[in-house]
Each structure stands twice: as C-alpha cells, then as structure tokens.
Amino acid sequence: MKRSVGSKSRESHGFWYANRFLILRRFSQFSILALFLLGPLFGLWIMRGNLSSSRILDTVPLTDPFVFTQIVLSGHVPEINAIIGVVLVVFFYMLVGGRVFCSWVCPVNMITDLAGWLRRKYSINTTSKLDSGFRRVLLVTVLLLPLVTGYVVWELVNPVSLMHRGIIFGMGYGWLMLLALFLFDLFIVRRGWCGHVCPMGAFYAQLGRKRALVIDAYQRDQCDDCADCYLVCPEPQVLNQPLKSKSDSTIVSSIDCTNCGRCIDVCEPKVFRFSRDPDTGQA
C-alpha cells in the first residue's frame, strides 16, 4: 500500500508532533472566525465587522491593507479609522513577515487545503500548467483597475473576503464561487487558487518581504529525500533553494512561503524549524 504523506513522522514522533502546526493553524483560523461570530450569534461583541475592516471591543480599528490600497487607488481618501486600522495591520504583518495571513488567518485556506488533501489521498495528479507568477500579473491588474474605473473591482469577486463575509453576514449564493474554487483546486490546477491565482496572497507576500519568522532547513544534511515536504507544501518551489541548492543559507527565503509549518510537521528527520532571524537562522 502507498505510504501516506507524513506517516513516517507520525510513526516516529506521534500524532501531535506530525500535525502540530496544522492543528495550531486550524485553531487560529477557527478562533478568528469564532471571535467575529460571537457578536452576531451570542451578542458578545469582541470583534465587529469582518476581515476587510473590523473593530476590537468597539475601540481598536483594523483594516485589511489590500482593500485599503484598492480604496485609495480608486480615488477615495479614507477616514482616520481606516488609516489607523491599516497601520496596525501592516505593522503586524511586517513584524511577523511572510504570508502568515494566508495560512493562519484566511478562511479559504481550509477549502484549498481540503482539495490538496483529497488530491493526495486519491492520487489526483491531473494538473493544468499555470504559471505561479500569474497571481503577480493579476495583482498588478487588480491594483490598476480602481485607477481606471474608480471602483474597488476585485472586491466584487474576491472569494477570500466573500467567504469571511458570508460566514458572518450570510453566504447567499457565495457558496457557488467557493465550490468553483474548490473544484478548480481539486481537478484543474494543483494548489491552483492559493499558489497561482490569488492576488491577495501575492499582495501579502510583498508586504511580508522583510520577514521576522522564517522556515529554516537547519538540519538539511539529515534529509533522506522522502519528498514528503514537497508533497505537502502549498508552494513547493520555495523548498528548492534551502534544500537542494548548494547555497550557504538554509533559510526558506522565497516570499511565497506561507509559514504554515507543514514541512516541519511531516519531516521525520526533523530537518526544519521555525526561526526568528532570517540572517543567522537562530531559533
């Protein structure tokens, strides 16, 4: 029988170790949704709004920098609350770095992870070729559109904000788009949405260029070439440089890395760890 991805790690280190960061990420994603849902469902207003803009305890504003950028480019000067909100969020993601939003916050991650898992489980290997740089072209397009039209165009179709908004305010026919996205990832392009299309992810990748939290292949000499990390990684191309190149740095330096930590989970010889310093690779 075919060995499942991460089984070696699970056998050697136990279920918790082999799924630590996956479980923590799900916990993070669900907690954030729960915080937003406590208000509408139980009248406990810790968070108001949604990921596009919100307020913590009716005082601290937060604004998504991607939406904010589109608003500014459409020619609107936002009020002070949106500006304070965006400064706070940008500060946070620049501090943490990388696409932490994508793997620890974004609700669509659960859909695309499910599609990825089903692909592995049922060996669905069909994939159409789509340049992973497509998202950056799309990002530029999406940022140009408000300039030309005066509308925040991408938010009409953005499945990320649609999903989060839908869970809190009512999904309507939004599930149609999420189903389409799921099927796209399942049968058409492997890791299609998050890894190739989503301009929001491409935006957060740019925002997290300076990264305080990185994946470090610090024991790459222990690597037994089982390829589990490649199979489980949502952006497998980022692993080439620290694992397979002869460069001195063992850091995953690509801005596409989402800091999901799944490679740490599944690696039996414990090649990877999270590291706080992108230069020296100190833990």
Place this chain on the structure above:
Amino acid sequence: MAIQLRKRTRRQFIYSMARAGCVAGLSGSLLASYAKQSSSLAASSLRPPGALPEPDFLGACSRCGLCVQACPYDTLKLASWLDEAPNGTPYFEARDVPCEMCDHIPCVEACPTGALDPALDDIDDARMGVAVIVDRESCLNLQGMRCDVCYRVCPLIDEAITLEMRPNPRQEHHALFEPVVNPDVCTGCGKCEHGCIPEDPAIKVLPVAQARGKIHDHFQLYYESDQAKEAESAGSGVES
C-alpha cells in the same frame, strides 16, 4: 512576475512580457466589464444614510459590514454573490425593513472609510432614495379611499408627503386625497413603501438617480427669472 530574473534571451523576455500583458489585459477587461455591469443598483435596493453617490461609494466602501452590525433594527444587509446590490456592499429593501432614521445615525458612525459620509449629522438630510407613486391605479387614496398610510407613517409627515384634495373624477360629489411626495424633503427611509397596503406597493422608494429627472442647466424657468421677479415687484407696487 511571470518574468523572473533568470538568464533569458531577449526573445524569451519579450515573449513573456507580451504574455503577461495579454493575461493582465484579458483578466482586467473581464473584471472591469463585470464591475461596470454590476455597478448599477437594483431599483429595490437602497444604500444606508449618508452613502456617497453610487460610483464613489463603490470605490470607498470596504465591505466590512460594520454599518450592518451597527443598525439596531436589522434594516441593513450585506450583499453576497448574485444579490441585488454589488457583492459585499450594504443595502436595504424598504418593503422588508425600512430605515428607522435613528437620531445619532449609528451606521454612519461605524463606517471606517467614509463611504457613509460622516458630514451627515442630521438624519433628515439623508437621501437614501426618493419615494415615488409608481402606480396610481393601485393607490387606495387615488381610488377614493382614505387609506393615508404612507402619509401617516412618514417621519416627515406634511413635509415629505402631503395629501392634496382633488375632485374624484369617478364620482360627481366626492373628493379624493392624493398623496404627493416632495422629493426635496423625502429622505428615502422607505416607511411609506413598507406600510403601503396593496399586495404590491403603489409607492416605492427608488435610488435617487432612478427617481429624479433633471432640467438642462441652460433652461431658464420663467418664475425664477429676473424678469418675473421685476414684474412681480412692479405688480405688487401697483397694487399697494
């Protein structure tokens, strides 16, 4: 980018640039046409008080729903995919739940971006839409009955809606009381549409752009002209 800084021939570079341009152009024009198409608001959906004019609103709204959650009457809804309003934007349908016109306007207060204009400090100045008698045949007052519901429920009774007494053309000796909307005062709260008795309302609140006409700027209305004012003052002078 599709263009990475690898060693490439000039031909490959031009090719990948052209390809990226085509992809951007294709996706951009599709998105832009979808945006253009969905930028007009359905007649039944109204924006919250203080909303900027529709094109500006679609550039300013972050689709966060803070206004929706601030609304104490659950009037406001946040549109989802294929709803009456563009995806993610707040709207209400007056026939379902009209705006109760809160004094402190909590929805405007909650808006982080200013898509709902914070300059709106008196709810009576809101222009969410304009009430229009869309069907005289189904208006009970115009059938000679004393329904009066739209007039009675109007928060600006006798200002936004007045009852004008007219002879009833169907009978020789009865009057009818026609509800008349003053579009310069109507806030578009939708209480009239909500309360209207017939199965389908005879009075509806429409978005301002759909409800109102406009006379050309170069038109000079006689009663507003200097000539008319002179004649009026001259006339009153003669009388006194």
